[in-house]
Amino acid sequence: MEPESANEKNTTAALNAPPSHERIRNILHALRTNRGALIGATIATVLVVTALAVFVAGVLHTRVTPFDPIKQDVGPAFAYPSWAHLMGTDELGRDVFSRVVAATPNDLAVSFTVIGFSLLVGAFVGTYAAFRGGLVDEALMRMTDIFFAIPALVLAMAIGIALGPGILNMTIALMAIWWPPYARLARGEALKIAHQNYIEAARLSGAGRFRILLEHALPNISVTLLVYASLDVGTVILIYSGLSYLGLAVRPPFPDWGQMVSAYQDYMVSVPWLPLFPGLVIALGVVGFSLLGDGLKDALGGS
Amino acid sequence: MNTVSFIARRLFLAIFVLLGVATITFILSHSLGGDPIYAWLGKAASQHPQLALQYEAKYHLSDPVWVQYYYYLVGVAQGNLGYSPSRGFVPVTTVIAQTLPYTVQIAFFALVISLLLGVTLGVVSARYHHRAADKSIRAFYLAGICSPSFFAALVLLIVFNLELHLLPSGGSVDVGISVPSPITYLPILDSLIEGNLAYFSSALQHVILPSMALALVNFGVVVRVLRSSMLDVMQSNYIRTARAKGLTETTVFFKHGLRNAMIPVVTLASILVTWLITGTIFVENIFAYPGIGQYVFQALTTQDYPGIMATTLVFAVIIVATNLVADILYVAIDPQIRLS
Numbered sequence: 001m002e003p004e005s006a007n008e009k010n011t012t013a014a015l016n017a018p019p020s021h022e023r024i025r026n027i028l029h030a031l032r033t034n035r036g037a038l039i040g041a042t043i044a045t046v047l048v049v050t051a052l053a054v055f056v057a058g059v060l061h062t063r064v065t066p067f068d069p070i071k072q073d074v075g076p077a078f079a080y081p082s083w084a085h086l087m088g089t090d091e092l093g094r095d096v097f098s099r100v101v102a103a104t105p106n107d108l109a110v111s112f113t114v115i116g117f118s119l120l121v122g123a124f125v126g127t128y129a130a131f132r133g134g135l136v137d138e139a140l141m142r143m144t145d146i147f148f149a150i151p152a153l154v155l156a157m158a159i160g161i162a163l164g165p166g167i168l169n170m171t172i173a174l175m176a177i178w179w180p181p182y183a184r185l186a187r188g189e190a191l192k193i194a195h196q197n198y199i200e201a202a203r204l205s206g207a208g209r210f211r212i213l214l215e216h217a218l219p220n221i222s223v224t225l226l227v228y229a230s231l232d233v234g235t236v237i238l239i240y241s242g243l244s245y246l247g248l249a250v251r252p253p254f255p256d257w258g259q260m261v262s263a264y265q266d267y268m269v270s271v272p273w274l275p276l277f278p279g280l281v282i283a284l285g286v287v288g289f290s291l292l293g294d295g296l297k298d299a300l301g302g303s
Numbered sequence: 304m305n306t307v308s309f310i311a312r313r314l315f316l317a318i319f320v321l322l323g324v325a326t327i328t329f330i331l332s333h334s335l336g337g338d339p340i341y342a343w344l345g346k347a348a349s350q351h352p353q354l355a356l357q358y359e360a361k362y363h364l365s366d367p368v369w370v371q372y373y374y375y376l377v378g379v380a381q382g383n384l385g386y387s388p389s390r391g392f393v394p395v396t397t398v399i400a401q402t403l404p405y406t407v408q409i410a411f412f413a414l415v416i417s418l419l420l421g422v423t424l425g426v427v428s429a430r431y432h433h434r435a436a437d438k439s440i441r442a443f444y445l446a447g448i449c450s451p452s453f454f455a456a457l458v459l460l461i462v463f464n465l466e467l468h469l470l471p472s473g474g475s476v477d478v479g480i481s482v483p484s485p486i487t488y489l490p491i492l493d494s495l496i497e498g499n500l501a502y503f504s505s506a507l508q509h510v511i512l513p514s515m516a517l518a519l520v521n522f523g524v525v526v527r528v529l530r531s532s533m534l535d536v537m538q539s540n541y542i543r544t545a546r547a548k549g550l551t552e553t554t555v556f557f558k559h560g561l562r563n564a565m566i567p568v569v570t571l572a573s574i575l576v577t578w579l580i581t582g583t584i585f586v587e588n589i590f591a592y593p594g595i596g597q598y599v600f601q602a603l604t605t606q607d608y609p610g611i612m613a614t615t616l617v618f619a620v621i622i623v624a625t626n627l628v629a630d631i632l633y634v635a636i637d638p639q640i641r642l643s
Contacts, residue, residue, distance in 0.1 A: 145316065146323030149619045149626075151581040155327075157603065158615045162334040234449060241451050245585065246603050261453060265589065272461045279454035286449035 030299035037295020043288025051105040065098035070253045078271050087277040091267060096274065099255035100281050106167060106249070106256050107285065111236040114174045115229050122182020123225055127217050129183070130190035131209060140187065144180040152177055153242050160248045167256075170240065170249045178236070185228055189221035223300055231293035234286035241282045257282050306634055313630050317623045322376075324619040328612045329375050333368070340364060341608050344386055354386070379616065385609030389601050395613040398598055403617070404489050405475055406594035408506075409587065410579045412514035413521070417575055420518060421525025422568070426561065428526060429533035437530075444523030453585040456516040460589060463512060470512050473591035477505045513590040517582045521575055528571055533564040566637050573629040577622050 031037045050064075057064045066086075067074040073093040081088045087096035129140040147155070152174075159173035193199060194217075202212050243249050244258030252263065257278045264275035332341070340355055349355070359365060362374045378384075384395040424444065428437045447455070464472040471477070475490070480502050483493040491510065494502035536542065537560050545555045583596030591597070595614060602610030 142319065143323070145320050146327070149320045149324055149623050150327070150615060151577050151618060151622070153581045153584070154599075154615055154618050157599075158328065158331050158611055161603065161606070161608065161611055162331045238449075238451055242453070242581075242585065245451070245453050246600065248603070258451070258453075261451075261457070265453075265457060268457065268461060269465060272465065275457055276454075276461070279451065279457060283446070283450040283454055287445060290445065290449055 027296075027299045031295050034295045034298060036291045037299070040288045040291025040293070040295060043284060044292050047104060047108060047285055047288065050101060051108045054102055055105050063102075065095070065101045067095035067098040069098040069102035069255050070094065078267070078274075081273060088271070088273060090264065090274060096260075096277055099260060100257070100278055103250075103255040103257050103260070103278075106244075107237045107240055107282070110167065110171050110174065110240045111233050113171055114178050114236050114240075115232055117175045118179040118182045118232075119225055119229050121179040122184075123186045123218055123221070124213075125179070126183035126186025126188075127190040127213050127221065130187045130194060131213060131217070137187070140183060144184050147177060147180040153239050156239065156243060157246065157248065160243060165248045165251065167249050170243050173243075174236065174240065182225065182228070186221055186225060189224050190217055193217060193220050227293070227297045227300055230296050231290060233293065234289035237282065237286050237289070309634060310631060313627055317627050320623055321619060324616060325376055325379050326372075328615055329372055332375075332608065332612050344388065344609065351392070354392075358385075384613035384616070387602070387607055387610045389605040389607035389610060390598075395609050398610070399595060399613065399617055402593060402595040402598045405592060406580070406583050406587070406596060408489060408491055408510055409514050409517065409583055409592060409594060409596075410576065412510050413517035413579050413582075414572070414575060416514060416518035417522040417525060417579075418568075418572075421522040422529060422565075424522075425526040425529030425533065428530040429537070429564075430556065432530070432534060440526060444526045447519045447521075448523035450520050451585070452516060452520045452582040453589060455520045456513065456586045456589040459512050459516050459519075471509050473509075473589075475506060475509050475593055476502060477509075480505055509590075509592070513583075513586045513592050516586050516590075517579050520582065521578050524574065524578075525568060525571060528567050529564060532567045533560060536560050536564045566633070569633050569636065570629055573622070573625045576625045580618055580621060 031041065053064045063069075071094065074095050075085050075089040075093050077089060077091055077093045079085050079089040079093075085095050085097060087100060090096055090099075125140060129137040150158075155177045156170065156173045159176060160170055163169040163173060199212060199216055202216050207215070240249065241258035241261075244256045245262045247259065247262065250256035250259055252259065260278040261275045261282075264271075264278070267274050340358060344351060344354060344358060362378060363370050382396055384399075386392045387395045387398050390398050424440045428440045431437050460472060463470045476482075481499065483490060483497045483499045483502055486493045486496055491503060491506045494500075494506065537556070542555060542559055545559045546552075550559075580596075583594055584599045585596070586592070587594045587596035588600040595617070598610060599614050601607070602614065
């Protein structure tokens with residue numbers, strides 16, 4: 001594409017762009033009329049509200065779950081799902097529903113932390129590399145090549161085993177490996193705008209590299225990054241639940257979705273629903289966040 | 304850029320990436336509980352003082368880090384990956400040689416199923432886009448993509464083994480069947496070459512569920528990419544020309560559309576391989592399939608450090624090699640890239 005025509009398009013688009021409150025209203029309208037996005041938003045809201053409720057209750061030393069998630073013998077062992085125990089009870093007579101609910105903050109907190117960190121670091125490193133060019137840029141690109149050659153889960157696993165198991169260490173391991181794609185994306189987006197008139201104008205008016213980066217470049221690439229991030233929330237939940245399944249995250253007796261599946265699969269011959277409930281909740285959560293992300297992508301792409 | 308220099312550049316990049324991965328595993332193996340000997344012998348190092356001394360000397364573990372780094376790289380390049388405490392202290396390379404063929408079998412079938420399912424549903428989706436068929440296909444692959452592979456594996460196991468009793472629950476073959484002699488080292492292929500049909504049919508039954516589980520959580524990306532690439536292609540001028548020539552819509556769709564829309568699917572193969580390999584760690588464990596994934600799982604639960612570091616490297620080699628092949632294939636089939 002010729003730079004002139006790109007700039008022209010950009011200027012016309014800027015002139016025709018509706019004011020920001022109207023844009024937000026348009027986006028919300030697009031989300032409301034998209035059935036997939038609505039389902040996704042509902043699931044995501046339920047999960048986030050549940051996670052917050054569990055967290056606040058934990059701080060206040062009370063609980064929102066029907067039973068204490070780690071207390072044994074609140075019912076008979078291996079009880080069928082019923083009104084008293086919505087997902088039945090496990091081998092120690094613990095209420096599975098309470099355990100699933102109590103584990104909600106883990107996956108969400110890990111996912112949001114990892115994504116938030118990757119967004120920040122990726123945006124800065126990527127835009128900086130794009131504007132700086134040369135050796136810095138080349139070094140970043142080659143480093144991301146290395147990260148892409150190892151599956152995320154395997155690398156997180158290897159880092160995790162070096163750090164030792166635990167939810168905090170898994171979050172650190174995931175943060176360490178998750179930002180390179182963001183940096184790559186930010187770099188690509190920043191390269192697209194690097195020669196636009198408004199960046200050139202800022203440079204001519206004497207703005208320094210960091211000021212241009214912070215005030216002009218980042219806001220303009222943030223939409224693309226946010227859409228990518230929203231689609232990524234579910235992926236982190238998937239990977240984290242895998243690490244948890246492998247026993248690298250939350251240790252028993254404290255509940256975690258992936259860990260529950262692996263603990264309960266021993267009983268699948270006689271009580272098959274036991275490992276299926278936490279597994280289904282993971283899948284449902286991931287579906288929710290991907291539908292919401294897809295909807296967001298369509299809404300922002302259309303506006 | 305001509306083809307030769309393109310391939311040379313890719314090859315150089317591949318070597319560079321592998322060096323980077325080895326550097327990462329080197330750094331990680333130095334953070335394992337403080338003693339770098341753990342990376343070669345695991346925490347059981349103290350039980351084998353003879354071997355520990357030997358490794359200390361061989362890898363210069365008392366020397367400065369950069370000296371150790373050099374000997375580490377040399378060792379890895381020579382295929383020396385330490386001893387596996389979780390498998391009775393045999394060399395890790397032996398374990399990998401025993402388990403890798405089984406993982407190749409699962410990954411092969413999973414890849415074939417993913418592509419068959421993905422291409423078929425992608426074509427249907429594009430042909431009837433925005434209609435009921437398209438929407439139900441989307442719901443189907445979304446459910447798959449969003450499920451953890453261990454969940455998909457458990458569902459298949461419960462439905463097809465515990466409830467319907469159709470397929471075996473685990474292992475690579477029924478007990479008591481004579482194993483084919485190694486020719487290609489892939490048991491299923493060897494049994495076919497040898498004419499050992501009992502082994503072949505039993506092994507095939509055992510590989511279906513694990514590879515189905517992997518395919519179900521991964522085929523969605525094929526549908527997604529093929530559908531959008533197909534819709535793009537069908538807008539292009541040469542499709543309009545083909546229609547104007549009076550060709551039937553079916554001919555235009557399959558002969559002119561699909562053939563060109565398939566090009567992006569080739570690059571997907573490398574992404575699929577990455578995902579499939581990751582998935583084997585869960586799926587092989589659930590189906591007790593004796594592949595490299597099961598070994599990783601075992602190594603993790605027993606703190607078999609050499610096993611984990613070595614499999615990380617092996618996975619990276621597989622992925623880098625697949626990427627290289629995919630890149631070369633891509634150039635071979637798409638003349639636009641070759642010329643530019």
